[in-house]
Amino acid sequence: MKSINGIQFADMVQMGAHHLFQNADYVDALNVFPVPDGDTGTNMNLSMTSGAKETAAHTHDHIGKTAQALSKGLLMGARGNSGVILSQLFRGFGKSIEQLDVLNAKQFADALNYGVETAYKAVMKPVEGTILTVAKDSARKAVEVSEDVDDIRELMEAIVDEAKKSLDRTPDLLPVLKEVGVVDSGGQGLVFVYEGFLASLKGEALPSKTVGSSMDDLVSAEHHMNVQGFMDTADIEFGFCTEFMVRFEEGKKSFDETAFRNDLSEYGDSLLVISDDEIAKIHIHSETPGEVLTYGQQYGDLIKIKIENMRQQHTEIVGEGYSTGAATKKTEVHPYAIVTVAMGTGVSELLKSLGASAVIEGGQTMNPSTEDIVKAVQAVGAERVLILPNNKNIVMAAEQAAEILGIEAAVVPTKTIPQGMAAILAFNPQATVEENKNNMTEAYAHVKTGQVTFAVRDTSIDGVEIKKDDFMALAEGKIVLSKPSLKEVTTSLIKSLMDEESEIVTVIYGEDVSAEDANEFAAFIEEHYKDIEVEVYNGKQPLYPYILSVE
Structure with a gap:
C-alpha cells in the first residue's frame, strides 16, 4: 500500500476513534492524581468522537479535504488539555496535506511531524513524558522509517511500535508517573488511536466491546x-x-x-x-x-x-432559559460579557451575583468542549467577552474558543473557583479586553485556593501517603494531607493557607456538607484568627466538600 486516499483515511479515523472509545475507561484509570475527577480518557474519547463524526459527514476521495473535516471536528469537540492537544496534532497534520489528493508514506510521516510541531506551539509550557512526547517520538520514527519504506502499512506498524515504547518511557521523564507506577494517560490514549489506524490499514478487527x-x-x-x-x-x-x-x-x-x-x-x-x-x-x-x-x-x-x-x-435541547446554564437564547447585544465555568448550582449563582454573564455547567467531572464555550458566548450575545475557565484542564479549550469566536475575546486563565471570583471582582466595563485580562489576572494571583475531596485509590504523591476513601487537602493544587477525618483535613488545610497578610476567608461548602458543619468550621477560623473576615456560601458542588479562598 503505497498511498491512501480520503476514503481510506476516513476509515482509519473511525477505527482509531472506536478503539479509543472502547478503552476510554482504562485511560481514565491511569490519571495520576487520586481525585475523583480523572477524565483524560473521557475527554480524548469525546474529542476524537467529534472528529470522527465530522469526518464521516464530509468524507472525500481527496485526502486533504477529509483531513480538514477531521481537524474541524476535533477543534470544536476538543475537551481538556489532552483533547486540545489531540486536536492540535491533527490540525497541523491536516494543514500540511490540505492540497493533496492522496498521501504516500513520506508525506504521511511529514504530516505527523508537522502536527507535532503545531501541538508544541499551542502549549505554553510543554511537559515531556506526556502525550506530546509520545506523538513526537512516534513522528520522528515515522520520518526516519519513511526514508527507506514506502509501504504505509509498514510505516504505521513502526509508528505504533515506537509510540508504545515512548509510552513505556514516560515514567522516566515525569517523576510523578514513576512515583505512582503508571504511564501517561494521554499518551496511552494516542496509542489507542494509532492502533486503530493500523487495524484499519491491515483490515483487522479490533477487540470486542468491554x-x-x-x-x-x-x-x-x-x-x-x-x-x-x-x-x-x-x-x-x-x-x-x-x-x-x-x-x-x-x-x-x-x-x-x-x-x-x-x-x-x-x-x-x-x-x-x-x-x-x-x-x-x-x-x-x-x-x-x-x-x-x-x-x-x-x-x-x-x-x-x-x-x-x-x-x-434539557434547556439546551428545548431552548428554555436556565439560571445556571449557558444556552439561554438572547437577541439583545451587550457591549461586554464574562463567561465562566463551574460545578454546583450554588457556585453558579455566586459567580453570577459577582457579575458573570453566563456560567457553563462543568469542571471537575466534565470539561466543556471548545464548541460548548463558543455556544455559551454566542448565546450571551456580546461584542467583547472574557472567558474564565476556573480549571487548569479547560484553559486550552477556552483559548481555542477565543480564537474562533470572531469577536474581541480573551481568556483570563483562572484555574480555580476562588481565582475566578477574584478575577470577576476586578472587571472594569470601561477598560479594553486586554486591560481587563491583565488586571483580572493580577487580581487572582493574590488569592490562595484550598480544596478538600476524597481519594479514589491508595497511592503516594510528594511524600504524602494516601489511602482510598480518605479525605485529601489540596493547597494550590498540591496534595498536602490525607486523613479519614473531614474535620481534621479541613482545619489543617486552612492553617496551611493562612499567613500574616491574610484578611478574608471564603468557605464554599458542597452538597454533602450541612450548613451546621460549615458554620462550625467558620467559627473555628474566627476563633483562631481574630482579625479575619469569614464568608460562607452553599456551593452545592459535588465531590469537593469544601472549596476555600484566602485573600
Missing part, C-alpha cells in the same frame, strides 16, 4: 431520550446524571448485582448496572450524587466518575 463501552450504548438509549422526554425542565425530579465505575476489592463488601441494584434504586431513577467479575459500571439519575458515590465505595475503588446537570441539558 463492560464500560456497552454501558455507553444503554445510556444513549435511555438517558438522552429521558432528558428530551420531559415537557418542562421543572418536571425533572432527579437532576444529576451520575455515572461511575467500581473496581471490586478484597476486604470490601461482597458484590451482588441484584442487591446492589435494589439499594441504588432508592437514590433515583433510570438506573443501569452492568458488571463482570472485576468491575461494575453504574448509571443513575439522582438528586444526591454524592450519596450514590458513597454507597458505591463500599464495594471497591471508584475509578471513573461523571456527573452532568440534566436540567441544563
Whole structure:
C-alpha cells in the first residue's frame, strides 16, 4: 500500500476513534492524581468522537479535504488539555496535506511531524513524558522509517511500535508517573488511536466491546431520550446524571448485582448496572450524587466518575432559559460579557451575583468542549467577552474558543473557583479586553485556593501517603494531607493557607456538607484568627466538600 486516499483515511479515523472509545475507561484509570475527577480518557474519547463524526459527514476521495473535516471536528469537540492537544496534532497534520489528493508514506510521516510541531506551539509550557512526547517520538520514527519504506502499512506498524515504547518511557521523564507506577494517560490514549489506524490499514478487527463501552450504548438509549422526554425542565425530579465505575476489592463488601441494584434504586431513577467479575459500571439519575458515590465505595475503588446537570441539558435541547446554564437564547447585544465555568448550582449563582454573564455547567467531572464555550458566548450575545475557565484542564479549550469566536475575546486563565471570583471582582466595563485580562489576572494571583475531596485509590504523591476513601487537602493544587477525618483535613488545610497578610476567608461548602458543619468550621477560623473576615456560601458542588479562598 503505497498511498491512501480520503476514503481510506476516513476509515482509519473511525477505527482509531472506536478503539479509543472502547478503552476510554482504562485511560481514565491511569490519571495520576487520586481525585475523583480523572477524565483524560473521557475527554480524548469525546474529542476524537467529534472528529470522527465530522469526518464521516464530509468524507472525500481527496485526502486533504477529509483531513480538514477531521481537524474541524476535533477543534470544536476538543475537551481538556489532552483533547486540545489531540486536536492540535491533527490540525497541523491536516494543514500540511490540505492540497493533496492522496498521501504516500513520506508525506504521511511529514504530516505527523508537522502536527507535532503545531501541538508544541499551542502549549505554553510543554511537559515531556506526556502525550506530546509520545506523538513526537512516534513522528520522528515515522520520518526516519519513511526514508527507506514506502509501504504505509509498514510505516504505521513502526509508528505504533515506537509510540508504545515512548509510552513505556514516560515514567522516566515525569517523576510523578514513576512515583505512582503508571504511564501517561494521554499518551496511552494516542496509542489507542494509532492502533486503530493500523487495524484499519491491515483490515483487522479490533477487540470486542468491554463492560464500560456497552454501558455507553444503554445510556444513549435511555438517558438522552429521558432528558428530551420531559415537557418542562421543572418536571425533572432527579437532576444529576451520575455515572461511575467500581473496581471490586478484597476486604470490601461482597458484590451482588441484584442487591446492589435494589439499594441504588432508592437514590433515583433510570438506573443501569452492568458488571463482570472485576468491575461494575453504574448509571443513575439522582438528586444526591454524592450519596450514590458513597454507597458505591463500599464495594471497591471508584475509578471513573461523571456527573452532568440534566436540567441544563434539557434547556439546551428545548431552548428554555436556565439560571445556571449557558444556552439561554438572547437577541439583545451587550457591549461586554464574562463567561465562566463551574460545578454546583450554588457556585453558579455566586459567580453570577459577582457579575458573570453566563456560567457553563462543568469542571471537575466534565470539561466543556471548545464548541460548548463558543455556544455559551454566542448565546450571551456580546461584542467583547472574557472567558474564565476556573480549571487548569479547560484553559486550552477556552483559548481555542477565543480564537474562533470572531469577536474581541480573551481568556483570563483562572484555574480555580476562588481565582475566578477574584478575577470577576476586578472587571472594569470601561477598560479594553486586554486591560481587563491583565488586571483580572493580577487580581487572582493574590488569592490562595484550598480544596478538600476524597481519594479514589491508595497511592503516594510528594511524600504524602494516601489511602482510598480518605479525605485529601489540596493547597494550590498540591496534595498536602490525607486523613479519614473531614474535620481534621479541613482545619489543617486552612492553617496551611493562612499567613500574616491574610484578611478574608471564603468557605464554599458542597452538597454533602450541612450548613451546621460549615458554620462550625467558620467559627473555628474566627476563633483562631481574630482579625479575619469569614464568608460562607452553599456551593452545592459535588465531590469537593469544601472549596476555600484566602485573600
